[in-house]
Amino acid sequence: MDYQKLADILFPKLKHDCQYYFDKYPKRDLPENAEVLRIAPSPTGFIHLGNLYSALADERIAHQSGGVFFLRIEDTDLKRKVPGAVDAIISSFDYFQIYFDEGAHHQPHEGNYGPYYQRQRAEIYQTFAKRLVSEGKAYPCFCSGKQLTEKRKQQKSLNEATGYYGKWATCRNLSLEEVQVRLENKEKFVIRMRSTGNIENQSIFHDEIKGDITVRENNQDVVIIKTDGIPTYHFAHAVDDTLMQTTIVLRGEEWLGTLPVHLELFKMLGFKLPKYAHTTVLMKIDEKGTKRKLSKRKDPELSLDYYRQLGYHPYAVKLYLMTLLNWNFEQWHLKNPDTHLEEFKFSLDKMGQSGALFDLDKLHNISKTYLAKFSLEEMKDFLKMYVSSQKKDKYDLYFDNEDYLDRILTLGMGLDLRKRRKDYIYGSQILESIDLFYHHNRVDDFSCDNETAKNLLTQFVETYDYNDDNSVWFEKVKELSANNGYASEMKEYRENPENYKGSVADVSEVIRIAITGHRNSPDLWTIMQILGKEESVNRINKTIKEFN
Structure with missing residues (x-):
């Protein structure tokens, strides 16, 4: 077989050879031991928590080593590409303050190792595929989808491994003349690598997270260039991460099964192998108490849009993810609560090897603690950011x-309290908690009957004076309680509950529900001071009218 002639027939219009691209993308000028990492999402319209989890790890490793972190868009599959998905990816990373040194949409220019969209790099991949064909390491395959399906059926019936390999690789040994005839007949073809592996052979491979693992050799003649001239993930990964000089490929452990293919491809191409770090999957304990993988279909919290729409503070989310990424981060953060997470020394060897358990309650606790440190201006800035992004029609109402x-x-x-309150978790929850100051809606029902509530509220309005301070206001509530058969002191009620209809707390609850709509709220006197006399009295009178 004249492999060079075959290569020229298959790729007749390529302008450059492989050396051209090595010269175009020279060695990066970086400090010793600097790492280069990338995040490479597909524009499918769904950007998820796992993307942020990996991106945060990538960014920390790259930047704390003085290296480079870049964004590459893996848009090789047109069928799955969703319009606007790239903008959604970039805006999501912007929201969570994940910043790239170069890559897709990077400003003022993308960088010196682009294009950073894989479909724009088609000629590069084809150049390296042509070289493999010319060396007898790759070949054209004309098998149709129907033929491949039939092969799989036969393999299953014979209880043999499925795939395109060995005797099943029927296009592997086509002659040059046979290839030319098929091309003249305009038959569609893909380019497959010619594997020399033996699945019986095993070796030890070091993963930066999982340690030493056993890997079998690849024996599959996998597709490297599809019928449209665009590469598969396997080939694009080898070419791109070599030319872009990625030093660590950090990706989900679901890619471990493809590692044998990638090891053979790098060897076949003569490329230096990057370090690999396979992250664990994100798990949760569901309502049945079962530990399972977070699911796009079942778990809305897997989507990054979930956190943006509800208004979680991006830094609080990153703090929580850091507790999942490095087991020693939480202890460090407790000792250094006011130190930025960028000061923490991130390490791959402190990443977990088994499923990371995602706990929404823990995220909420971290978020509460973080927001409780805000000044008034910081909180307003955060709410302005959230409202202008997600609740634009409410901006004037609040601001x-x-x-x-x-x-x-x-x-x-609780800015006036000795100990700050920790009630606020995320933007929409904060707006919900302050909604009572803008709208009067009864959410909770009265514990007592309507007639009792009506009498208590009527008497309360008769003695209410907006100018009363907190202590005088509360003395009037206690007097109202005593006049209606309720204990004015909690101690009296606890000692002899049978002597009373209830306590001053029950009377306060009636007033609280009438004013706020809720059984629980911050200090009621302060709420009424903020609402003003007219609004407070109107709300009580409205509630009384509802009883009528």
Whole structure:
């Protein structure tokens, strides 16, 4: 077989050879031991928590080593590409403050190792595929989808491994003349690597996270160039990460099964192998108590849109993910609560080897603690960012009167208290908690009957004075309680509950529900001071009218 002639027939229009691209993408000028990493999502319209989990690890390793972190878009599969998906990927990473040194859409220019969209690199892949064909390491395959399906059926019936290998690789030994005839007949073809592996052979491979693992050789003649001239993931990975000089390929452990293919491809191409680090999958404990993988179909919290739409602070989410990424981060953060996570020394060998358990409650606790440190201005800035992004139609409602909002947030955050409140978790939850200052809706029902509630509220309004301070206001509530058969002191009620209808707490709850719509809220006197006399009285009178 004249392999060079075969290569020229298959790829007649290529302008450059492989050396041209090695010269075009010279060695990066980086400090010793600097690492180069990338995140390479597909534009399928779904950017998930696993992408952020990996990107955060990539970014930390690259930047703390003085290296480079870049974004590459793996858009080789047109069928799965969704319009606007690339913008969604970039805006999601921007929201979570994941910053790239180069790559797709990087400003002011993408970088010196682009293009960073794989479909724009088609000629590069074809050049390296042509070289493999010319060396007898790859060949054209004309098998149709129907023929491949039939092969799989036969393999299963014979209880043999499925795939395109050995005697099943029927296009492997086509003569040059046979290839020419098929090309003249305009038959579609792919390019397959000619594997020399033996599946019986095993070797030890060092993974940067999982340690030493046993790997079998690849024996499959996998497709490297598809019928449209675009590469498969396997081939694009080998070519791109070599030319872009990626030093560590950090990816999910679901890619471990393809490692034998990649090891053979790098060897076949004569490329230096990068280090591999396979991250564990994100797990959760479901409502049945079963530990399982987070699911796109079952778990909305897997999508990054979930956190943006609800308004989780991006830094709080990153703090939580760091506790999953490095087992010693949580202890470090407890000792250094005010130190930025970028000061933490991230390490691959401290990443877990088994499923990382995602716990939404723990994220909420971290978020509460983080937001509790905010100043009033920081909280307003955070809410402005959230509302302008997700609740644009409500912006004027909340920010037309910032003095009013200041008083509301001061109460909700406990800025006047010795110990700050930790009630706020994320943007939409904060807006929900302050909604009572903008709308009067009864969410909770009264514990007592309507007639009792009506009488208590009527009497309360008769003695209510907006100018009363907190202590005088509460003395009036206690007097109202005593006049209606409720204990005015909690101690009295606890000692002799049978002597009373209830306690001053029950009377306060009636007033609280009438004013706020909720059984639980921050200090009620302060809420009424913020609402003002007219609004407070109107709300009580509205509730009384509802009873009528």
